Amino acid sequence: MYSYKTGISAEEHDAFVLQSQQTNLLQSSSWAKVKDDWGNIRVGFYDEKELLAVASILIRPLPLGMTMFYIPRGPVMDYLDKNLVAFVLTSIKKMAKTKKALFIKFDPFILFGHHQIDQEAVQNPEAETIIRNLQDAGCEWVGRTTDMAENIQPRFQANIYAKDFSEANLSKKIRQSIRTAKNKGVEVRFGAHELLADFSDLMKKTEDRKSIHLRGIDYYRKLLDSYPGQSYITLTTLNLKLRLDDLEKELEAAQMALANYPETTKPTKIDNTKKEIERLTDEIFFLKDELTKGKERVALSGTLTLEFGGTSENIYAGMDETYRRYQAAIYTWFETANHAFEKGNHWQNMGGVENDLSGGLYNFKSKFKPEIEEMIGEFNLPVSPLYKLSNLAYTIRKKLRSKRK
Incomplete structure (x- = not known):
């Protein structure tokens, strides 16, 4: 009965x-x-x-x-x-x-x-x-x-399963984006309350960029407090000074190479070196301008994840559009999933996507080859x-x- x-x-x-x-x-x-x-x-x-x-x-x-x-x-x-x-x-x-x-x-x-x-x-x-x-x-x-x-x-969500997930299974373009982030000095950190201020700032920038209303730092703190030991923030950062030092060395080497090319050097090689000098000069100018704002290390992208019973949910994600060239968002989401699986979770829910399987959410999350699940x-x-x-x-x-x- x-x-x-x-x-x-x-x-x-x-x-x-x-x-x-x-x-x-x-x-x-x-x-x-x-x-x-x-x-x-x-x-x-x-x-x-x-x-x-x-x-x-x-x-x-x-x-x-x-x-x-x-x-x-x-x-x-x-x-x-x-x-x-x-x-x-x-x-x-x-x-x-x-x-x-x-x-x-x-x-x-x-x-x-x-x-x-x-x-x-x-x-x-x-x-x-x-x-x-x-x-x-x-x-x-x-x-x-x-x-x-x-x-x-x-009603539609993008879910990554541990058994199917690896960097090797991702597209060549996404693997290149991850390498770009690493090569440009982007660093990844996992933490909780100590990363809240930076994460909340990224979420505010995401709000402004998308003209939407999300949550504030108190709500993100509540999520961490409600799931102690079952929650984490993934944060990617860039040390502007270190990156600038590396770029200036690369620029000096490229300029020296260009100056010492013999007359027999192929025009395509010369053009490529000139383009590389332009790219380096542009990024150096960008970093020097950012350094005048008073921060040597900046947060680029972040996610907040909650776990329960072998499942992992990417609840919130934000990024600073100013630093898009560093491919930090893709690197952050990749490392978020990696961390979830290293902790023993069976799947990582990337969150909802548009019901017609088009639009920004779907286009971004589909890069990770998730299972698209339609709820009842x-x-x-x-x-x-x-x-x-x-x-x-x-x-x-x-x-x-x-x-x-």
């Missing part, structure tokens, strides 16, 4: 998520610490004493004492067990009524399909059955949305007679916020 219990321990909740096939960061108990402006309930669902399902539910306060329930990447359960699905959702609906929730929104950690870059998508054969089971339990499926902004969590999407479970009106208001508000970004 099924039963449920609210307020289960974080240990019991996380242990169940970790042994499931739906292990994901957003259903870890610590995610509620990050979203501390929401309420939170952890619920376990049992058959006698056997734990069959869990849900970490976020509760958003709304005007007039109303609320909204949201279960990110959950509940965690066997979605093919129709009786269990019905019991879990009926039980959550009862809880939602006590909290004056207008509706419950959730987006299970279930794939609709997946594919390698430039290959045909492989559909999850269980997806259609799962959708029907949820609809039979009273849920409305939002569907295979086409706009990234229509969902709370990305969002479901709404009505709770209040005001559901349709409130969901319409929610949808309009989300679209307006997306446009402001």
Whole structure:
């Protein structure tokens, strides 16, 4: 006989998520610490004493004492067990009524399909059955949305798997970009709180460049604090003075070579050396100008990563466009994934990409040959007679916020 219990321990909740096939960061108990402006309930669902399902539910306060329930990447359960699905959702609906929730929104950690870059998508054969089971339990499926902004969590994500990842498997162009960063003196560091100031500054520059609103240093600190030992910042930096010294030596050598070429030297070799002198002179001028601003070492690019149960999520990434020539962003993302796998993670989620598989996010992340995974999407479970009106208001508000970004 099924039963449920609210307020289960974080240990019991996380242990169940970790042994499931739906292990994901957003259903870890610590995610509620990050979203501390929401309420939170952890619920376990049992058959006698056997734990069959869990849900970490976020509760958003709304005007007039109303609320909204949201279960990110959950509940965690066997979605093919129709009786269990019905019991879990009926039980959550009862809880939602006590909290004056207008509706419950959730987006299970279930794939609709997946594919390698430039290959045909492989559909999850269980997806259609799962959708029907949820609809039979009273849920409305939002569907295979086409706009990234229509969902709370990305419906398409780029995921790198440890078993497939190596520098040798990347394209020649990307390998060259990584070599360029190394050859130009870009250094990589892994850390946490000691790198927060530089990372936050990069995120602010990314905000300004893209004309979007992201988060501030307090939120990034909260992410690190909520996952101690399971979080890290990857930061690439450049020592401007050391790089300038190297360039000036290279310039002197190139100028000397040009001056000493014999008359029999091929014109192409002379032209190439002149172009090299121009490139070196341009970068030297750039670095001298940057040094006048008072910093000898600058942060070029950074990522913030959280881990949970052998999974790794690249939560935020930023860069300084001023230093684009150093290819630091590609180097940073590559080293972020490398570090994740060295720490024993099975996959590294690079985050969402555009639903139509075009645009800036897709074009950049596809360089790393990830698996493109299409999630099953969002479901709404009505709770209040005001559901349709409130969901319409929610949808309009989300679209307006997306446009402001």
